[in-house]
Amino acid sequence: MKTLLVIGTGGTIAGSAPAATQTIGYRAGALAVSQLVGNLPGLADIADLRTSQPFSIGSQHMTSANWLALASLVRDAQADPAIDGVVVTHGTDTMEETAFFLDVVTAAGKPVVMTGAMRPATALSADGPANLLAACRFACDPGAAGRGVLVAFGDRAFAAATVAKAHTLRTDAFVARDDAAVGELVAQAVHWRRPAPDAESPSGRRALAGMTLPDSLPRVALILQHVDCDPAVVDWHVAGGAKGIVVAGSGNGMLPDPMRAALARASRGGCIVVRASRVAAGPVVRNAEAEPADRDDALGFVASGHVAPLKARILLQCCLAAGMSSGGIQQQFERY
Numbered sequence: 001m002k003t004l005l006v007i008g009t010g011g012t013i014a015g016s017a018p019a020a021t022q023t024i025g026y027r028a029g030a031l032a033v034s035q036l037v038g039n040l041p042g043l044a045d046i047a048d049l050r051t052s053q054p055f056s057i058g059s060q061h062m063t064s065a066n067w068l069a070l071a072s073l074v075r076d077a078q079a080d081p082a083i084d085g086v087v088v089t090h091g092t093d094t095m096e097e098t099a100f101f102l103d104v105v106t107a108a109g110k111p112v113v114m115t116g117a118m119r120p121a122t123a124l125s126a127d128g129p130a131n132l133l134a135a136c137r138f139a140c141d142p143g144a145a146g147r148g149v150l151v152a153f154g155d156r157a158f159a160a161a162t163v164a165k166a167h168t169l170r171t172d173a174f175v176a177r178d179d180a181a182v183g184e185l186v187a188q189a190v191h192w193r194r195p196a197p198d199a200e201s202p203s204g205r206r207a208l209a210g211m212t213l214p215d216s217l218p219r220v221a222l223i224l225q226h227v228d229c230d231p232a233v234v235d236w237h238v239a240g241g242a243k244g245i246v247v248a249g250s251g252n253g254m255l256p257d258p259m260r261a262a263l264a265r266a267s268r269g270g271c272i273v274v275r276a277s278r279v280a281a282g283p284v285v286r287n288a289e290a291e292p293a294d295r296d297d298a299l300g301f302v303a304s305g306h307v308a309p310l311k312a313r314i315l316l317q318c319c320l321a322a323g324m325s326s327g328g329i330q331q332q333f334e335r336y
Helices: 033-038 064-079 095-105 128-140 232-239 257-268 309-321 326-335
Strands: 003-008 048-052 085-089 112-115 149-153 156-159 163-165 174-176 183-186 189-192 220-224 244-249 272-277
Touching: 003 033, 003 064, 003 128, 033 048, 033 128, 064 085, 064 095, 085 128, 095 112, 095 149, 095 163, 095 309, 112 128, 128 149, 128 183, 156 174, 220 232, 220 309, 232 244, 232 257, 244 257, 244 309, 257 272, 272 309, 272 326, 309 326
Parallel strands: 003 048, 003 085, 085 112, 112 149, 220 244, 244 272
Antiparallel strands: 149 156, 156 183, 163 174, 183 189
């Protein structure tokens, strides 16, 4: 039997409400992870479980300081020969961000599976127990090794790089951007849709997995481009100390002239600018503008490729923390 470390961080899966029919207005993170594990029939038959509770919050309150503490715990567990895999219980609001951060800064070998719930633990129709059971099944399966961080929800496993929350209330709240789930449970058996990538591949995607975790992450701003978006927001972020800016442009990360000019000034001043897209699917192609002077090469911008804006901000933070140049940062985005 494999040994799993179950790390509890709070969220709806550990939420409590006064009535069994109440699925909103509950208190997130009210139950300890040891209670979640101890109250779930059949879990002890899947793995030998250990628990850790670094904090217990609603994930809307998640901070980069929480991320760094969590990453340190996961790294320690991956280095412990007595631990075969890690499961993290987490709120759904920012789960895709935490999953991606952990995917960037931890090794791909031992499985790391995140899960949560859309209904509190006290609800008559609570979905957390089934999700936690599924997460443990995925984490114990040999096919999970080498896949990086996964998110288990509704009997499906999603890659951290592409998972996204797509509904505010439904229990099937998660989807994969530009992709399908990488695995699923069928009659309680794990089925993977494709082989795991080679964890030792020289592609460089894991270049940041061994980086020294900093005391804090660099400040990176995220700007959503919209009609009449004020380009002065760029200068405001730069004046506030932003080392990088991710702009979620329209379409293929496209920008109106005033916003592009403001971002170009920021880039010339040493702020790394990443051009992403607010669209739910599809890549951002580098140097897509008609005029050479407006292209990424001329302006020193990074094109996000398939990395969505929320995750582009995280990847840029990690690249900056590792001291990467703009050329190295572009390579990291291309590898994701």
